[in-house]
Amino acid sequence: MQQTGLSEDKLTKKTLGPFERYLSLWVALCMIAGVLLGKLLPALIDSLRRLEFGSGSQINVPIAVLIWLMIIPMMMKVDFAAIRGVGQRPRGLFVTLFVNWLVKPFSMALFAWIFFRFVFSAWISPADADQYIAGTIILAAAPCTAMVFVWSYLSDGDPAYTLVQVSVNDLIMLFLFAPIVRFLVSGASNLEVPFRVLLYSVIVFIVIPLTAGVLLRRWFISRHGKVWFEEQLLPRFAPVSMTALLVTLLLIFGFQADNITGKFLHVVLIAVPILIQVYFNSSLAYGLMRLLKVEYAVAAPGALIGASNFFELAVATAIALFGPGSGAALATVVGVLIEVPVMLSVCAFCNRTRHWFPAPHSHSSSAVRA
Numbered sequence: 001m002q003q004t005g006l007s008e009d010k011l012t013k014k015t016l017g018p019f020e021r022y023l024s025l026w027v028a029l030c031m032i033a034g035v036l037l038g039k040l041l042p043a044l045i046d047s048l049r050r051l052e053f054g055s056g057s058q059i060n061v062p063i064a065v066l067i068w069l070m071i072i073p074m075m076m077k078v079d080f081a082a083i084r085g086v087g088q089r090p091r092g093l094f095v096t097l098f099v100n101w102l103v104k105p106f107s108m109a110l111f112a113w114i115f116f117r118f119v120f121s122a123w124i125s126p127a128d129a130d131q132y133i134a135g136t137i138i139l140a141a142a143p144c145t146a147m148v149f150v151w152s153y154l155s156d157g158d159p160a161y162t163l164v165q166v167s168v169n170d171l172i173m174l175f176l177f178a179p180i181v182r183f184l185v186s187g188a189s190n191l192e193v194p195f196r197v198l199l200y201s202v203i204v205f206i207v208i209p210l211t212a213g214v215l216l217r218r219w220f221i222s223r224h225g226k227v228w229f230e231e232q233l234l235p236r237f238a239p240v241s242m243t244a245l246l247v248t249l250l251l252i253f254g255f256q257a258d259n260i261t262g263k264f265l266h267v268v269l270i271a272v273p274i275l276i277q278v279y280f281n282s283s284l285a286y287g288l289m290r291l292l293k294v295e296y297a298v299a300a301p302g303a304l305i306g307a308s309n310f311f312e313l314a315v316a317t318a319i320a321l322f323g324p325g326s327g328a329a330l331a332t333v334v335g336v337l338i339e340v341p342v343m344l345s346v347c348a349f350c351n352r353t354r355h356w357f358p359a360p361h362s363h364s365s366s367a368v369r370a
Contacts, residue, residue: 035256096165096285104143131322136332142177162301174206205320263330274334293357
């Protein structure tokens, strides 16, 4: 996989597909439809809510199946062989990992604690504050996987290096997601995170789809070749992932019907610390890239990875830990609602400031290959 040079005119013509471009609209429509279902058909929604993988697992069966349908095609895109070439340009990756794992979850915990405990205390009860703190921490502890490729494309990032950044983050997430979530949620709120349930979540929503994605990728490429796999097969999964995401959101908002109708102001308030931490972390990553003289095609995707979230994993984990009708699940859903417009604004800023970075070297497009 190799980056190609693009003129400014061509850059301005880059657009999202209808699903990505209007994701916030689809989410809003699913919110409305889900709330209506939750209010009009409460028995049906309650029966779906009670379906679990074994007693006490708290892993909702319909949500888990839908999450697999979303995540496995995403994981099939990840080529872990690309990690071998990272030593040629390590600074961009180091900045991405520093922001994602040493700054982002902790800054989100701090912002959530300040806003929900103090700034918004007149409108949010302590019990709700605990839930919202937990949900936003879970959201921030899961770096984005799939949508980063879209943001990298729109900001003219190096696609091979973006693949490396995503691959390394996915591997680290296997080991750090659970302990970071447990440590920060327990420290910033009065909630206890049952480690067994969190471990189940990691296995069900990370280990299983990641393993399935890697094995399916290898099998398809060995039988049909990489070109067919990337140009013919992967695009066919897009409608499956899209449909699964929309149905998942429909169920989540159905589970959250009472919360949303009774706490609409809370939805607005939850968005505030999430927005602040997104812009804070993207600015930090982008600024460090500039300070270290990392080229733009690496710096822009790094900033975008530091800003966006793996919201599918976050939503599923919040539901598993605290239930589909919890405030924690609601907080992760708010992250989905604001994801696209916020990330588009970060992409636009990166495109306008590409002149801040040194010109790429002649080898830059081939230094790291997928």
